[in-house]
Amino acid sequence: MKRTFTPQVLLLPAILILLLGMGYPLVWQVVTSLQKFGIQQQFGKPASFVGVDNYVTLFADAELWGVVARSLLFCVVTATVTLVIGMLLALLMTVVTKTARLILQVALLLAWAMPVVAAMTVWIWLFDRRRGVVNYLLDLVPGVDMNRFNWLETPTTFFIVAGIIVLWMSVPFVAFSAYAGLTQVSDEVLEAAQIDGATPWQRLREIILPMIRPVIMIVFLLQLIWDLRVFTQITMLQDAGSKSGAFDLLGTYIYKLGTRAQDFGMASAVSILVLAITIALSWFYVRSLLREEEA
Amino acid sequence: MRRSTVVRTLWSALAVVIALGWVFPVYWMVNSSLLPTSRLESFIPTFIPFGGSLDNFTAALADGDFYSALGMSVAITLITVFFCLVFAFFAAVAISRFRFRGRKSFIVAVLLVQMLPAEGLFIAQYKMMSSVGLLNSVGGVSIIYIAAVVPFTIWMLRGFVTGIPVDLEEAAMVDGLSRTQAFLRITFPLLAPGLIASGVYAFLQAWNEFTVALVLLPAEASQTLPLWLRGFVQASATRATDWGQVMAASTLVAVPVIIFFLIVQGRLTSGLVSGAVKG
Numbered sequence: 001m002k003r004t005f006t007p008q009v010l011l012l013p014a015i016l017i018l019l020l021g022m023g024y025p026l027v028w029q030v031v032t033s034l035q036k037f038g039i040q041q042q043f044g045k046p047a048s049f050v051g052v053d054n055y056v057t058l059f060a061d062a063e064l065w066g067v068v069a070r071s072l073l074f075c076v077v078t079a080t081v082t083l084v085i086g087m088l089l090a091l092l093m094t095v096v097t098k099t100a101r102l103i104l105q106v107a108l109l110l111a112w113a114m115p116v117v118a119a120m121t122v123w124i125w126l127f128d129r130r131r132g133v134v135n136y137l138l139d140l141v142p143g144v145d146m147n148r149f150n151w152l153e154t155p156t157t158f159f160i161v162a163g164i165i166v167l168w169m170s171v172p173f174v175a176f177s178a179y180a181g182l183t184q185v186s187d188e189v190l191e192a193a194q195i196d197g198a199t200p201w202q203r204l205r206e207i208i209l210p211m212i213r214p215v216i217m218i219v220f221l222l223q224l225i226w227d228l229r230v231f232t233q234i235t236m237l238q239d240a241g242s243k244s245g246a247f248d249l250l251g252t253y254i255y256k257l258g259t260r261a262q263d264f265g266m267a268s269a270v271s272i273l274v275l276a277i278t279i280a281l282s283w284f285y286v287r288s289l290l291r292e293e294e295a
Numbered sequence: 296m297r298r299s300t301v302v303r304t305l306w307s308a309l310a311v312v313i314a315l316g317w318v319f320p321v322y323w324m325v326n327s328s329l330l331p332t333s334r335l336e337s338f339i340p341t342f343i344p345f346g347g348s349l350d351n352f353t354a355a356l357a358d359g360d361f362y363s364a365l366g367m368s369v370a371i372t373l374i375t376v377f378f379c380l381v382f383a384f385f386a387a388v389a390i391s392r393f394r395f396r397g398r399k400s401f402i403v404a405v406l407l408v409q410m411l412p413a414e415g416l417f418i419a420q421y422k423m424m425s426s427v428g429l430l431n432s433v434g435g436v437s438i439i440y441i442a443a444v445v446p447f448t449i450w451m452l453r454g455f456v457t458g459i460p461v462d463l464e465e466a467a468m469v470d471g472l473s474r475t476q477a478f479l480r481i482t483f484p485l486l487a488p489g490l491i492a493s494g495v496y497a498f499l500q501a502w503n504e505f506t507v508a509l510v511l512l513p514a515e516a517s518q519t520l521p522l523w524l525r526g527f528v529q530a531s532a533t534r535a536t537d538w539g540q541v542m543a544a545s546t547l548v549a550v551p552v553i554i555f556f557l558i559v560q561g562r563l564t565s566g567l568v569s570g571a572v573k574g
Contacts, residue, residue, distance in 0.1 A: 029419040231413070
């Protein structure tokens, strides 16, 4: 008798903390996204329900669409480039000497281990307008004049810098995961293919990539989700550059709505939008994992 | 044979060059932290810190808030790691050793919850903590951190528990141990690597977390190390940025984590992989 309810008891602490830390805020967020917050609410008047008004306002808001489009573009481009570079580095690891592989792996680990706030301060220093080493090195190239070039001044260069930093920090995870996947590909199969006359490119496309496909899929989806919600990087770059709306992604946009404007209703509506995008993305991941579970 | 050796050497050289490029920002942080501001202000960068000193570190450590931030970070991290491990351990055992109604829903919930971005929930978490008076407290942040980290640690530990054959326990039960005894004596010790890997994961998450801390710890007196570092940069930027000190402060925050990470990374990566690939 006792055995039948044991697993539920074991799950209880985890369920309770999840309900408290994530579940309740999620419900609150949904409810609040249907409410109107204004000046009066800052003085304690309860917010009134306005139905889907906030969403209607949002969807009519060009600024929000700008932020959504920018966030999606940023996340897709950064995640894709991260995946490609990570895969290439993983492939590189399979063809180099043991020493070279170790050197590369240690370098990647160092970048991976950097706390994001510390990494951001270093990168901002590297891209510093006047004394930054990036401008100094680019300046050494004949015909290039980058001295005092302010990378954080225009949105395009701002997000290029943000992308480079995110890339630097996330490639190691992809490279290690892909390399772990590659080491699972059996040497015998590859040798057999080579004897049968398969070119390296054919071996990559026909054998290696299909075999590590599950790893690639998971890693790519994780990157998409993580890159959709870059907050620390953008906030700290804004500290060093401009805080104007043109430099916002979804995370900083919500933060500004919630903390500065105290417009919890609108902030919640945008949050729900982010959650919806995230869940839509992760749904594929969850489904594919569950399918493996069944098998 | 000879040609393949040449090719391998070329690829190896490329790998080393990439490695040097990749590690450069970390090197640059340490390098700059050792140099006086006067030398960092030069238009020609100093690439090797000859004649460097630890003065920047002394200055950064003299910032009164460093020690309180360190204390906050240590307290929050310890609480998060401890409760995450206990809760995740129970849950992982439940879903990998028992078949019961709602098991699958729980797994789906865990998977989905770990995808929820802090950036989508912080407004609600702020209101929640402020209404119960837990803003600027270790407890408030810890609750959110545990909830945020526990799904992934469950997932990771589940891989490890599943990896230990039930046969071992069953054999012990045939020998007269109860199910619980068999689990504790046979399986639990084999789980040590999994617990370490998950604990390290929780540690890194809690120690480095910025967003939730920023929202739930608005008071200067209660900031964690990442918040302290950001504040330090901002304070320094009101003068002409004192890059030497800022880099020393970054190094102070980063180097302990990096060292710790390098020691345990093998276990961490195998844990990440086993959580992801074991059915």
